[in-house]
Amino acid sequence: MSNRPKIKKKTQQTEFRIDRNLVQPIACGKCGSKYFEQVYGVVRIPAVVSPTGQEIINTDGFLRCIGCGRCAKLQHIEQKDEELNH
């Protein structure tokens, strides 16, 4: 009976270990490359639509594919060009 808590602790540790076989790289929807670099667009929000009533200059992050150079949002990198146009 006194061994039980030790066994429980062991199983808790293994639960936090990520099975590397389940970690899958995401490929570019256009060329299939798996490597990207982070780039930023800069956007201007006019005062008339700004929540603060003043013009806002802000950055907008994208990932640029090393393979084909296409820029897309993180959630869109797997999509093909046709899907992105919608």
Ligand SMILES: [Zn+2]
């Ligand atoms: Zn690509």
